[in-house]
Structure formats: C-alpha cells, structure tokens
Amino acid sequence: MAAQKGVVILVKKRIFHLVFLLTLLLPSPILARDYIDIWPEGWSEVTPLFTTSIFTDRFFVTHDAQGTSFLSADGTYFKETNLTYRRVYAGAILEEVVLRSQVELDSIFLGLGEGGRRHVLWLEHGPQGSSIQHTSFGVPYAPEGVLTVLSAPSTIQDLAADQAGETTHLAWSQRDRFFQIRYTRIQDGEIAAVETVTDTEELSVRPSLVVDSRGTVHLAWMETGPAGVEIRYSRRTEEGWTTPRRVGEGSVQDIQQGGLIALAAFGEEVHLAWAALPRGSSRLHIYHASISAEGEVSPPQVLAPGSKPRFVQGTDRPELVWQSPGAYGVEIHYLPPGEEPINLTVGRRGAFRPEAFADGQYRYVFWLHASPEGGYEVVGINNQFPKALSLWRQMGIDEEAPWYHVGFLFLSTLMLSMVYTAANLGVILLAAGLYSLLQKVERYRRQPIWYQVALSAALLVVLRRLPFIPATHPQFFGPLHHLLCVATATLGTWLLLHRVRQRGFLFTMAALVIWMVLFQFAALIPQNILL
C-alpha cells in the first residue's frame, strides 16, 4: 500500500514537472497578444493607402466610375508641402501627380465636374501674400493651365468650395479690418465678381459651402466675438445673400483644432454638423441641425462626444462620420441613419479626420493614422468587401494562439475577480446581515437550497447598486451579458453548494462570496479581452 502511494506521488511529481516545463516552453514560440482587436462586423480590413501630412485641415476624397480620387497636402515641413492628386482603382494607385510642389498650403478642394472632370482649388501663402488657384483635368491626368482666382497681400484663409456641374463655387475668409466671408464662382475659366457675405465687426471664419439640386448656394461659417463662437448661415438668392441666421453655438476649442462645419444638401433641406462644448462639459460634442427650404432652423441636437464631423457624400439621407475620444486614443465613428454609431477603428492607434462617400448601398470611410515610419497615412475601410470573421475573433480571442489566449484570459480574469470581490466586501457583509435576518423567519428558513442561493444572488445584485456602499463594478456590456453573468454565477454557486448539509452563517458567507467571485469572473471577461 505504502509502495503504491509512493508510485502515485512520483507520477504526480513527474506530471507537475512536465506541466511546469510546458508552461515555460509554450509561451516562447506562440505569444498571444494581451488584447484583441474587435472588428466592426460586416466591414473590411483597414487598408493603408499613402503617406500624407496634417498641414491642411482635411484631405479630400471623391468617387466615380474612374475610381477613388484623393487630394492631399503631403510633406514633412509646413512651408514645403506638395499638393498631390491620386487616383486609386481596385486598391491600386493608378495615378499620382504633384499639382503644386514645395508651397505653404492653407486649404485645398477637390470636386468632380461633368464627365468626371476633376476640379482642384488650393489656397497658398507666399512671401508676396496669399492666393487662390484653380485647375481642372480629366482622366488620365494631362496638365492644364492654372487660373489665379484671387491674389491678395492681406490674409486669406479657410477656403471652402463645392462643384455643381461645370461651376465651381468657392468661399473664403479674408481680413478687411475684420475677417469677412467672401464668395465667387468659376465657370468656363471665367471668374465672377467677388461678393462679400458678412459685414460685421466679429471675426467670420471657417466657411463651408454647398450647392443644392436647384442650384442654390448655402453658406455656413463660424463667427467669433467676445460672447463666444456662433454658427451662422446664409443662402444666395436672386436678391443676394440672405441676412445671416444663427444656427447654434460653436467653440473656440474646435477652431483651434482645425474644426470645420460639415454641410450637405438633401432635397430641399440643408444639414449642418459641427463640434461644440455642451453646457457643463469640457469635451467637444457633435451637434446636428437642419435648415428647411423656407429657411427655418431646427434646434441643434447633440449626437455624441467627438469632433471633425463629415457627411457621407452621395447619400440621400444624412449619414455622419466623426472622430471621438476612445479608451486608447481617438476612434472613428460612423452613424447610419436611424441606428447606433459604429466604431470603425480597431487596436490602439489613434485615428482622426475622417472622410466618407457612398458607392450605391456601400460605404467607404477613410481617415488618418500616425505612421510608424513618420508622417501620417491615409487608410480606408468599407462594407462592400467585409473581412471574414473567424469564430475565435468573434469571441474576442486571438486567432493566432487561441488556447494560449484562453488560458491567459482565464487566469488573469480569475485574479481580477478576486480583487473585485474584495472591493465588494461591504456589499457582501450587508447582504449577509439581511440574509441572516430573513433566516429568522420560519417561512424563509424552510426554503430549499436553490431558493437560498437565488435569494443571496438577488440580494447582492440589488445591494451592489446602492450608492452609499463603496464597491467596484466591472464595465457594463449590455443586458444580455449581464443576465448571463447573474445566471451563471447563481447556477455555479448552486452546483458548488447543493450537497452541503450544514446551513448557518458560514454557509451564507460561502454562498455570497462564491456568487460574487463567479459573477465578477463572468462580468470581467469582455473587459479583460479589451484591456
């Protein structure tokens, strides 16, 4: 008997050594990440396209049958940037043309004219002053003349434009004692007379311009004064520009960060989106308002925390993309009509300055990532070619080393659940006191074990919500997950305790502690996956 015992101990030791050796050897070839990218379901892989800079407030993207066209200011020094046009087709850059090299660019514009003609505008600063230039070309690119729209020794900034057929409408902010918004249009190489839209002693900056299907030009801008920033709107009628109307409050913080008003026309309605600070908040939020055909302005609505909103081009209803602060950096969010916003960005790389267009029922969204090699790269995602999701990835498990990740997740969540249980000691003690009081009543004391466990669970679930008991809670991941956590913790506690005959204070405490550990364990799993 003793010899048999010795053999068992020896075998146990060998197994222990084998397991120990495996735990040392296994991690070296297969190192699972300590977090996992949760992919937006139904969306493609994020594709890097090209390197650019952040010296202009936005890059431009448009789409037609010839492919996706980009206009960006590239370079590493703000006084020596290259205005670059690119045409991408089926994921490959077919054309890459530097339209203007080694200049200081303030703002740029790319629009599509009739027959797929590309219209490009840019505002550059030089030693002699500032100028707005225009050029247009077809596909494939062939160099054509550059038209100087405006050249002025005074400060010109914030160029905005829209292309309607063969007419390019443009607006900018120009210093004339105070900054005023000015407008003109270009048709067949002819520049119309410059019109002054604002005439105030405030600073009128950051214009945005859109032309609706009836050819009406709509303008919105930010007006900064001692009282703060206002979003203002005017439209061009046969009698001239309408009296500017206040749409909502803007933010100096947004202007400092290069924020712009997103402006889009849907039928007879014009929609505006911008970033501003809600009362009592220090974080920029996205505001949305609309203006009817009669010029009625709807009260602005706060959509979500974020900035740099852009309307998705080519849709018949307003759809927005914007950048929003996330747990590990700035994220890109997309708001489909009537649905919840979708986070399109994965991992821990900050993403910013989104642009988007619609190609039929599909959506293409682009944004900037800081490039590891320096500079910034334009990347894109779409829902036309969704990435296949493996079962592991759907569960949030690293598909390259799933079992290692599961093991790591099990151990780390278990350790964390102990910490969270200890942080809920006050809740457990109060629940134990109440439970013991209930046990004084015969009707409650006579109940079966399943009832006792369920009652302990219900007491803990309710008491942990009380604000005056100090406790730490895992993040909330939806009602379904919460229900599952409560159910598995209750079932697990019953499984572990249903054979116990002795009922007393020790049993009560054991039930409460076990339930809390199991609940925290299940509740912490998604939080730990995203950590």
Place this chain on the structure above:
Amino acid sequence: MRIKPGWKALAGAVLALGGSMALVLASFALAGFPFKTEIPALVIWGECAFLLLLLALPLFR
C-alpha cells in the same frame, strides 16, 4: 486513483469557472462581441423585481 474531497472541491470550482467562461464566450460567438454601454434603467428595475419576487414567493407557498 481516488480523488480526495479537496480535489473534488477544486475540480468543482474550476468546472464552474470554466463553464461560465465557455458560456460567456459562446454568447459572444452567437450574438457578437458586446460593446460597452450605459446601464439601462430597465435592468435595475428588473433586478429589484427579481428580489421582490423571491421575497414574495415563500409567503404564498
């Protein structure tokens, strides 16, 4: 080999933890990975109703 009651308890605990992890991951596989949200008021009311139901149950048995 006879398993001691201590091992039995440990095996039970590992089973309970492993089982709940499997259930949670299976729910992710079926319903998609959940995203962080605010706690809806309905959930808190549901929890209170659950407690009240359990407290009322012995009174009518």
